[in-house]
Each structure stands twice: as structure tokens, then as C-alpha cells.
Amino acid sequence: MALGPESVNNYIIVIIFMFLGILVPIGGLTVARFLRPHHPTPEKRTTYESGNEPIGDSWVRFKVKYYLFALLFVLFDVEAIFLYPWAVVYDEIGLFALLEMLLFVFLLVTGLIYAWRKKVLEWK
Structure with missing residues (x-):
């Protein structure tokens, strides 16, 4: 499949924008x-x-x-991202x-039930 001049032109534009997207922030920071x-x-x-003298170390261990x-x-946010396009084209894609x-939803719910039973969701 040969690329026509219009396709090559589109690639050149993308390459220029990628180059500028890298060069402009680096140039600005420099x-x-x-x-x-x-x-x-x-x-x-x-x-x-706020004008108060610091007490103790500024580095604190994160829980x-x-x-x-x-x-x-993140898990359920990604699930929502995958469910939305599927719901939009549901009529066209069929039973499969x-x-x-x-x-997919069953696997995610199984993971949630597993986390619940392991008491991961309890705050102590």
C-alpha cells in the first residue's frame, strides 16, 4: 500500500506537532x-x-x-471508561x-467481593 502525498503531508504535520510539543516545554523551562x-x-x-516555626521533620511517612x-x-474508573462506549453502540454490536x-463486569465484581472478604475496604 503506497502512501499518497496527502498521507505523507499528514504524517509531517503530526511529526512537527510532536517536535513542538517536546521542544516548547523544554525551551520554556530552560x-x-x-x-x-x-x-x-x-x-x-x-x-x-504561615510564619510559625517548623516543629519536627518535614518528611512524614505516608500511610x-x-x-x-x-x-x-482506578479499577472502577477504567470500568466506567470501558462501559460508556459499549453502552453507546449497544444496539449495533449484538449479543456476543x-x-x-x-x-468483564463479573470479573470486576468478583475482585470487589474478594477485596471485601479480605477486609481491604475496612478503615482501621
Whole structure:
């Protein structure tokens, strides 16, 4: 399959936009780095909290429990992303696609029930 001049032109436009999409942010960050004032002092490097003196270390351990909720959110968010286009074209795709989507939802619900039984969803 040979590419016509119009197809090649479309590829050139995409390549130019990709190049500009990489070059413009890098160029902006580089120019900003050279133009900004940079005078670090110990006072400027301390933690600022509304004029109050910092107490303790600024690095705090993040509770690992949050990642489970984040993963469950992403899981069901992706499910919604897959369900929407399927629902839009449901009349055109037939029974086989309905069975595939039911299997997909069944697997996700099975994962949710598993997480529930393992008490992952309980906050302690």
C-alpha cells in the first residue's frame, strides 16, 4: 500500500506537532532557569508554615492503606471508561458483545467481593 502525498503531508504535520510539543516545554523551562533569580539562604530553605516555626521533620511517612483505595478507584474508573462506549453502540454490536461485557463486569465484581472478604475496604 503506497502512501499518497496527502498521507505523507499528514504524517509531517503530526511529526512537527510532536517536535513542538517536546521542544516548547523544554525551551520554556530552560529559559526560566537562566532568567530566574537564585539566591538560596538557610532562611529561604526552611519550611514555611504561615510564619510559625517548623516543629519536627518535614518528611512524614505516608500511610500505605491509601494506595488500596486508589487502586480500587482506578479499577472502577477504567470500568466506567470501558462501559460508556459499549453502552453507546449497544444496539449495533449484538449479543456476543453483551456476553463479553457481562463477563468483564463479573470479573470486576468478583475482585470487589474478594477485596471485601479480605477486609481491604475496612478503615482501621
